[in-house]
Amino acid sequence: MPLAAAAASAREILTGLHDIMAGRGSAQAKLNKVVDLIADKMQSEVCSIYLLRDNKLELFATHGLRKEAVHVTRLALGEGLTGTIAAEGRILNLAEAAEHPAFIYRPETGEERFHSFAGVPIVRLETPIGVLAVQHAESRRYEDIEIEALQTVAMVLSEMIAGARLVDGARRSRLRSAGPLRLTGLKLVTGMAKGQAVFHQPRVIVEHTMADDTEAERERVYAAFRKMREQIEAITREAEFGTAGEHQEILETYKMFAYDEGWGRRINEAIDSGLTAEAAIVRVQQRMRARMREIDDSLLQERMHDLDDLSNRLLRIVSGRMETAARSGLTRDTVLIARNLGPAELLEYDRRRLKGVLLEEGSLTAHMTIVARAMGVPVVGRLTDIRHSVEEGESVLVDGDNGSVIIRPNRVLAGGFEHRLALRQKRRAEFDAARSLPAVTPDGLAISVMVNAGLPEDAANLELTGADGIGLFRTEFQFLVSATLPGRERQQRLYAKVLAAAGDRPVVFRTVDIGGDKALPYLTDHKDEAENPAMGWRALRLSLERSTLMKAQARALIEAAAGKVLRVMFPMVSEPWEYEEARALVEEQVAWARSAHRKLPSRVEFGAMLEVPALAETLDQLLPRIDFLSIGTNDLTQFLFAADRADPRLAERYDWLSPAILRFLRRVAGQARAAGVPVRVCGEMGGRPLEAMALIGIGIEQFSITPAAVGSIKAMVRSLDAAACRTRMQQWLERPPPDMRRTLGEWARRHRVAIG
Ligand code: PEP
Ligand code: MG
Numbered sequence: 001m002p003l004a005a006a007a008a009s010a011r012e013i014l015t016g017l018h019d020i021m022a023g024r025g026s027a028q029a030k031l032n033k034v035v036d037l038i039a040d041k042m043q044s045e046v047c048s049i050y051l052l053r054d055n056k057l058e059l060f061a062t063h064g065l066r067k068e069a070v071h072v073t074r075l076a077l078g079e080g081l082t083g084t085i086a087a088e089g090r091i092l093n094l095a096e097a098a099e100h101p102a103f104i105y106r107p108e109t110g111e112e113r114f115h116s117f118a119g120v121p122i123v124r125l126e127t128p129i130g131v132l133a134v135q136h137a138e139s140r141r142y143e144d145i146e147i148e149a150l151q152t153v154a155m156v157l158s159e160m161i162a163g164a165r166l167v168d169g170a171r172r173s174r175l176r177s178a179g180p181l182r183l184t185g186l187k188l189v190t191g192m193a194k195g196q197a198v199f200h201q202p203r204v205i206v207e208h209t210m211a212d213d214t215e216a217e218r219e220r221v222y223a224a225f226r227k228m229r230e231q232i233e234a235i236t237r238e239a240e241f242g243t244a245g246e247h248q249e250i251l252e253t254y255k256m257f258a259y260d261e262g263w264g265r266r267i268n269e270a271i272d273s274g275l276t277a278e279a280a281i282v283r284v285q286q287r288m289r290a291r292m293r294e295i296d297d298s299l300l301q302e303r304m305h306d307l308d309d310l311s312n313r314l315l316r317i318v319s320g321r322m323e324t325a326a327r328s329g330l331t332r333d334t335v336l337i338a339r340n341l342g343p344a345e346l347l348e349y350d351r352r353r354l355k356g357v358l359l360e361e362g363s364l365t366a367h368m369t370i371v372a373r374a375m376g377v378p379v380v381g382r383l384t385d386i387r388h389s390v391e392e393g394e395s396v397l398v399d400g401d402n403g404s405v406i407i408r409p410n411r412v413l414a415g416g417f418e419h420r421l422a423l424r425q426k427r428r429a430e431f432d433a434a435r436s437l438p439a440v441t442p443d444g445l446a447i448s449v450m451v452n453a454g455l456p457e458d459a460a461n462l463e464l465t466g467a468d469g470i471g472l473f474r475t476e477f478q479f480l481v482s483a484t485l486p487g488r489e490r491q492q493r494l495y496a497k498v499l500a501a502a503g504d505r506p507v508v509f510r511t512v513d514i515g516g517d518k519a520l521p522y523l524t525d526h527k528d529e530a531e532n533p534a535m536g537w538r539a540l541r542l543s544l545e546r547s548t549l550m551k552a553q554a555r556a557l558i559e560a561a562a563g564k565v566l567r568v569m570f571p572m573v574s575e576p577w578e579y580e581e582a583r584a585l586v587e588e589q590v591a592w593a594r595s596a597h598r599k600l601p602s603r604v605e606f607g608a609m610l611e612v613p614a615l616a617e618t619l620d621q622l623l624p625r626i627d628f629l630s631i632g633t634n635d636l637t638q639f640l641f642a643a644d645r646a647d648p649r650l651a652e653r654y655d656w657l658s659p660a661i662l663r664f665l666r667r668v669a670g671q672a673r674a675a676g677v678p679v680r681v682c683g684e685m686g687g688r689p690l691e692a693m694a695l696i697g698i699g700i701e702q703f704s705i706t707p708a709a710v711g712s713i714k715a716m717v718r719s720l721d722a723a724a725c726r727t728r729m730q731q732w733l734e735r736p737p738p739d740m741r742r743t744l745g746e747w748a749r750r751h752r753v754a755i756g
Contacts, residue, residue, distance in 0.1 A: 009041040010149035014274035016041070017156050018210050027164035031061035031157075038134065038153060039063040042146060046114055046135035049157070050075070050082050051122070052167045057086055057131060060166070064135065065109040073106055080104040085119045086128045091151075091290045093118045095141045115139040118147060122154040122161065123286060125205065126388060129158065129167045151286060152270065155279050156209045180408045181390075183383050186362065186651055187403035188369045191378030191708075192421050193335060193356035194397050197390045197407070198325045200338035200345070204315045209279035211271065220277040221267055224318040225258075228310070231317075232258045253306040263307070277318045285311040309339065330354060335396040337387055343367040343518060344480045347455075351375055356398035358386050358405055363651035365634040365684055367518050371477070373684070373706045374455060380405055382648055427756075431711025435466030439714045441696075445722040448702040449713055450506070452682060454478075456494060459501035461707065466714070469505035471704020472569075472630065472682040473498060475553065476512040488552040495560035506567060508607065508630070508704070509557055511550060511582070513539045513571040516635075516646075534635075534644060539572035544581055554589040562599035569607035569630055573615055576622045579608045583625075609682075611635035616668050623675035630704070631668065633683025637661055656685045657694055657744060659736040666698035666733065673699060680704055689716040689755040690744055696722055697729030715754040724751065 016037045020030050031049055039047040046064030050057040059065070059073040078087040084102045085092055094100050097117035105112060119133035132154045134142075161167055211217045232254050257263060263284070270280035285308065292304040316322050324345065325336065330353035340361040346368050354377055362369060362381025372379045378400030383389075390396060390407045397406040397417045401424065406413050439447040450471030453459065456478075462470065478486050478494055486494075498507055515538020543550040557566055570582045583606050593600055605627035610616065613636065623629070633656065638645040640661060641654045655661075665681075672679035680702035685691045687705035692713050695703070705713060728747060737743040748755045 010145060010152065010273050013038060013041045013149055013153060014156075014210070017153060018274065021156065021160060021210065027160065027166055028061070030160065034153070034157065035061045035063040038132075038150075042134055042149070044134040045137050046111065046133075048133050048135075049122075049130060050086070050133070051130035051161060052086065052128075057082055059109070060130075062109075064114075065111055069106070069109045073109055078102075080106075081117060082119060082131045082133060085121050085131045085133075088293065089121050089123065089128045089289070090293050091118075091120050091147060091287075093142050093147060095139045097135070111135065113137055116141070118142040118150065120147065120150045120154050122158050124158045124162050124167075125203070125391065127391075129161060132157065148270070148283070148287070149273070151283050152273050152275060152279075155206075155275070155283055155286075159207070159209050180406060180410050180413050182413070183386065183389065183405045183407070185358070185380040185383040185386075185403050185405065186364075186648075187400055188359075188362050188364055188379040188381045189357075189373045189377060189400050191356075191376065191400045192398060192417070192424055193333075193378050193400070194395070194417070195333035195335040195355040197337050197392055197394045197396050198330065198334045199387065199392055200324050200326075200336055200341060201312070201316065202321060202323075202325055202328070203312075203392060204278065204319045204321050206276070206278045206282050206315075206319075208276050211274055211276045211279075214271055214274065217271050217275070217277045217280070218268065220318055221264075221271065221280065224277070224314055225264060227317050228314050229258045231313070253303055254310055257307050257310050278315060281311060281315050281318065285315075324348070326350075335398055337390060339387065341368045343371040343477075346371050346375075347477075347480060351377075356380075356396070356400070358383050358396070358398065360384060360386055361648040363646055363648050365638070365645040367516075367646075370452075370634075370684065370706075371454075373687075373708065374452070374458065376708055382651065428711070431715055433711075434715040434718065435464075435711040437466075437714060437718065439468075439717045441717055441720045441722040443721055443723050445696070445701065447696065447717045448680070449710055449717075450508075450680070450702070450704040451707045451710065452704050453498070453707070456497065458707065459498040462501055462505070465707040465710045467505075467707065467710050470498070470502060470507040471680055471702070473507055473509045474513065475509055476514050476518055479512060479514065480518060485549075488556045491553060491556035492560045495557055499561060499564055506565065508567040508569055508628075510569050510571055510609065511540070511543055511553055515539060515542055532644075534638060534646070540570050540578055540582055541572065541574075543570075544578065544585075547585060550582070550585055551589060554586040555593070558586075558589055558593050558601060558604075559598060561601040561604075564601055565603045565605065566601035567605045567607065567628075569609055569628070571609045571632070572611050572635065573608040573622075574612040575614070576618050576625070579606075579622060579625065610668060611639070613639050613664070616664065619668065619671050619675075623672060623677050626677060629668075629672050629677055629679045631665065631679065631681045631683065633661070633665075633681060633685040636664075636683065637685075640664060655741055656688075656691050657740045659733060659740060662694060662698055662729070662740070663733055665695065665700070666729075669699040678702060687713065689713060689753075690741070690748060692716060693720060693725060693748060693753060693755065694729065694740075694744055696720065697725040698733070699726070712754075712756050716756075719752060719754040721751060 020033045035047040035049060048062040048065055049060045051060045056074040059070050075083040077083050081092055081102055094117045096115055097103055114135035114137050116136040116139055119131050121128035122130035122132055132150055266284045267280045270283045326348035330350050333355050334353050335356040337358050340359055357372055357377055357379040359381045360383055378398050380400055380403050394408050397409050439449045448468050450469045451465055451467040452472040453470045454474035454477030516534045568586055570579055573579045607628040607630055608626050609630045609632045611632035634645055643650040643654055669679050681695055681700050682704035686703040687709035689712050693716055
């Protein structure tokens with residue numbers, strides 16, 4: 001068929017469809033009319049509709065095949081051309097149907113007379129629920145525009161079919177994976193959880209496919225495109241400053257697609273054919289997905305995935321559904337599904353309902369992971385395609401200990417999960433018992449176990465964790481959960497509350513560490529945008545420039561700690577002068593408080609975080625000036641290995657137990673000890689029993705860890721012969737074994753060290 005004629009017939013089909021849908025009659029009668037209409041307009045000998053019923057594709061309506069075959073011919077998923085289209089959700093466009101390997105011949109239909117075949121899936125909620133196919137006696141390949149016309153019809157049909165309940169429960173009719181599905185990803189936060197899947201960004205269900213006013217629909221799409229571009233620009237600016245979640249490379253692709261004229265044009269053409277803005281976006285998206293399945297190049301596939309993401313964003317904008325699931329509130333035990341999340345986004349969720357998080361990306365030391373760990377919410381990352389493997393509301397079991405997930409569990413799988421859960425609870429109970437015991441090794445070495453905190457409730461829970469104090473209070477968390485900059489009084493109230501809850505136990509307040517993957521929209525300064533936010537204008541660098549912010553914080557800390565010891569430490573000190581400036585700034589505020597006759601802290605102690613390797617080379621200058629040193633292994637290792645801590649592709653590449661890290665830390669610990677300065681490890685590394693064991697082996701005796709790990713770390717300490725461990729570590733670091741983790745693990749098991 002010539003192109004112009006095909007375009008005209010596509011429009012005529014839609015007009016005809018409109019009349020059929022608006023008219024009276026049963027769903028079956030309408031389907032019968034639809035196949036006649038398409039056959040007529042596409043001048044095809046055959047047009048058929050197959051729908052999914054009882055997990056089989058049943059011929060529901062046909063023009064051209066034998067009528068006796070209707071409701072008789074049934075195909076399994078994957079069976080024949082039609083079954084292949086439905087099972088794989090792809091389009092087939094064949095000049096010679098019989099030459100396709102999946103072709104099968106059903107005598108009752110009489111289809112042997114036809115050569116060419118084109119079929120598209122009828123999709124509902126991203127799941128095929130049927131197939132629409134045409135056949136011609138002559139051998140020909142169908143034009144793109146004809147395939148698009150079929151897709152348009154399929155979209156409109158899906159709305160009617162779901163409405164008329166002609167197929168298996170529209171929500172449950174997953175063809176590709178109707179049964180349970182087990183996926184394995186990257187363990188990010190341990191723990192087990194069960195709940196119902198909730199998408200961080202809810203899916204939009206297109207309710208109306210046919211437009212009443214094409215021009216109005218076009219305007220809606222234009223407006224949505226404008227808004228989407230603005231959003232992408234804004235996110236890119238934030239990302240350059242260091243927002244969480246979205247990756248620079250992805251954003252660049254987003255930007256490219258957001259301005260892609262071809263995409264806009266295809267949506268416009270779909271609107272021309274009579275679809276609503278939403279339906280047009282989805283139709284183009286479906287086409288894209290079909291292409292995506294045929295591409296073999298993984299890089300290109302990833303790009304298509306990005307475009308798919310962007311399509312979803314456009315759809316949410318056009319339908320006014322921009323809010324995340326946190327905004328609409330959780331109503332049940334939830335396992336949250338997202339591509340990636342920022343720490344602030346995570347903190348928006350109701351902690352009582354949020355039981356687990358599944359991400360397509362994610363990495364071990366990204367701040368979102370740290371926040372989730374602090375919240376006690378298990379997280380499994382790197383679950384490619386999780387958003388397309390589960391439906392909103394489906395039951396999900398999360399095993400963060402093994403990095404596995406079960407979607408739609410059956411009774412056997414759920415039973416196995418419950419069994420492991422019970423074992424875990426038993427083990428936890430043992431650890432919990434260890435929590436209140438002293439952290440002393442059998443050979444008499446006392447280990448200080450403090451916790452990392454930052455959320456207001458962390459202070460109240462301190463008693464329960466059995467920790468010796470708070471070794472790292474991340475003050476920026478309060479800034480992250482707030483829509484505006486928290487004022488001095490608000491900060492002071494929080495600090496006072498934390499100190500009161502800690503009682504006699506020490507609390508180390510770290511001044512705000514903003515930037516990197518902890519961006520604050522209200523603090524973003526575009527003129528200072530950096531190429532690499534983790535190494536950019538963040539932490540102390542930013543605080544020293546924004547001295548008003550730092551002064552306000554210092555004053556809040558001083559007043560909150562009136563009559564008590566105030567411990568302040570500065571993040572990301574790179575050179576000693578930065579520490580000196582920051583300290584001078586706090587001391588100025590102490591002097592001011594004194595002159596204003598305010599009640600002062602009984603003593604102020606100052607510490608620096610060692611997170612930038614360069615600082616290790618100037619420790620001789622720094623150590624005499626500080627009261628304590630805290631090693632932030634999360635940042636330190638990303639800088640030592642030049643491996644972005646938020647990059648999921650590097651999440652598993654380098655090991656904390658590598659000789660490079662352990663030798664580095666041993667040297668720092670030795671220098672600090674020689675100078676009589678206490679040194680503590682406050683990165684995530686210290687909360688893992690095997691890593692903590694290695695750290696004790698190189699001379700670390702103070703830890704600040706995630707609260708949930710206190711029991712397991714104490715249990716490890718209480719079973720460790722520290723002297724023997726030190727001797728062995730000395731030897732291993734002189735001559736590293738090929739696999740340090742394995743060697744350490746074997747040693748621990750042989751010596752009955754409780755490493756979990
Ligand atoms: C670290 O970098 O190890 C650290 C403890 O600080 P944060 O994780 O907050 O950057
Ligand atoms: Mg850090």
